[in-house]
Amino acid sequence: MxxxxxxxxxxxxxxxxxxxxxxxxxxxxxxxxxxxxxxxxxxxxxxxxxxxxxxxxxxxxxxxxxxxxxxxxxxxxxxxxxxxxxxxxxxxxxxxxxxxxxxxxxxxxxxxxxxxxxxxxGPPLVRSGEVDESTVERVARSLRIPRSDVLAAEWVDNGPGWLAVLLRSADEVLALRPDFVSMGDLHVGVVAPHTTGHEADFEVRGFVPGLGIPEDLVTGSLNAGLAMWLIGSDRAPQKYVAAQGTALGRAGRVHVQHVDGRYWIGGxxxxxxxxxxxxxxxxxxxxx
The missing domain is CATH 3.10.310.10 (Diaminopimelate Epimerase; Chain A, domain 1)
Known part of the structure; x- marks a missing residue:
């Protein structure tokens, strides 16, 4: 039955x-x-x-x-x-x-x-602030990039455990081929700006091998945490579009807007x- x-x-x-x-x-x-x-x-x-x-x-x-x-x-x-x-x-x-x-x-x-x-x-962050240097170095190793390529790193955790790193360009984000064994239980978001003329303002990738998801296709929680960091630090405008899933053959578009202290994540x-x-x-x- x-x-x-x-x-x-x-x-x-x-x-x-x-x-x-x-x-x-x-x-x-x-x-x-x-x-x-x-x-x-x-x-x-x-x-x-x-x-x-x-x-x-x-x-x-x-x-x-x-x-x-x-x-x-x-x-x-x-x-x-x-x-x-x-x-x-x-x-x-x-x-x-x-x-x-x-x-x-x-x-x-x-x-x-x-x-x-x-x-x-976006819900409030349960953990924020700069990521400690030893963790940043571990993240860089797991992403197979030099530590100097990481411009900034921040905890953007609203529940799933996200930390995020900022790279120089969307091309660098798309070129990543992570070592998931080295990444282990870290939940790593990577973001960088697109050049002028692209329909999206930022390119995002999210890696969560510890949950059985080496790379997530398009991630609302990560983008919510990123919005709080990027807009709050004047790295992004009050309204922008993020692309995610490009490296996996998808065309995710996350619409972000900061209004009256709230971060709205739409799609x-x-x-x-x-x-x-x-x-x-x-x-x-x-x-x-």
Whole structure:
């Protein structure tokens, strides 16, 4: 016997369909155990799989749990956008028109509709400041670049553990061929400006080998942390576009805007797969 749960696979941040980062969303996730969620996330083998649940906070519209193949995350950006898209498409009605409030392990995350895009407000950093020199040297070794190529390094951690390094040019970012064994459990974001005339202002790459994701396709949480660093240090304007996924054959476009002290991270969301997932009935509490 199986339980049929509504399911969607949503492409997030793509400049057009199939060029972003997919997230698997189980819409009817009530009753699933932690182990079932983790096992299903390993089975999808996507960077993240999410599970929509009833909120426990009265201010929230829904609660979200986020799993990578290697474990659970308190927050992640592209799963937040993709899950909000799936929730709305499945008939979810926000308490406040035009505003969706997600509850997750990192707290409440506000989202808004921006035309044909969704955007989330970047959560506060749990760790910030300059990265110590020994860690920067380790990062440079793992990226296979001279230490002198790193112009600056900063903790931009809003939950997943990100640290970021700034290089001189987008070409240098795209040329990276990291040593993931050396990188180990570090979650490394790399950013550099594009030359004038490119449709994006910055090129971004995110490496998380410790979570079973050598390189993430397009990363909302990283871009949220980067926005706080780059805009806060006057390295970026109040509004810009970041490209990510280029090195992997994708065309991610992350739209960043700083308004009234909040950092909004937006992008296109498109449901590519809709249907049901068959879970073993005994894996879903209260169903048979």
């Amino acid at each position: 199986t339980a049929e749960l509504r399911f969607a696979q949503v492409d997030v941040f793509g400049a057009s369909a199939l060029l972003g980062n997919p997230v698997a969303v189980v819409v009817d996730a009530e009753g699933l155990s932690d182990e079932t969620m983790a096992r299903f996330a390993r089975w999808t083998n996507l960077s993240e799989t999410t599970f929509l649940l009833a909120p426990t906070n009265d201010a929230a519209d829904y609660r979200l749990r986020i799993f990578t193949p290697g474990g659970e995350l308190p927050f992640a950006g592209h799963p937040t956008l993709g899950s909000a898209h799936a929730w709305l498409e499945a008939g979810g009605v926000p308490k406040t028109e035009g505003v969706v409030v997600q509850e997750c392990a990192a707290g409440l995350v506000e989202l808004r509709v921006e035309g044909d895009r969704l955007a989330f407000a 296109q969301t498109r449901a590519i797969v809709r249907g049901t997932v068959a879970m073993p009935a005994d894996a879903v509490t209260g169903r048979s």
